[in-house]
Amino acid sequence: MSGHFELYQDKAGKHRFRLKAGNGEIIAVGEAYNSKASAEKGIASVKANAAEAPVKDMETGDK
Template sequence: MAGKFEIFADAVGKFRWRLKAGNGEIIAQSQAYESKESAKKGIASVQTNAAGAAIVETTTT
């Protein structure tokens, strides 16, 4: 099964999204948005920008 985005209202009534893997595990969660439409725009931004995003190592060994 493919992953999916879920939009939900948090405890204070703001909207958030979470990205679930095909096995149901949450692999990412958003900040709080004032509106459901803003949360949808956040999802669209991730869908557009994540595919080509660089991986940047910030830890030191």
């Protein structure tokens, strides 16, 4: 099974998403959103931007 996003409502009533790897491990978590639509936009942003995003190694000062 490939990775997938899970969209859910937390205990405070905020909408969140998490990205799970194929083995079920959580590999990314989104912030708390006031609306489901905003959380869905967050997922879309990750999908659109993450594939080409460079890695900035903050431990070595690579900015």
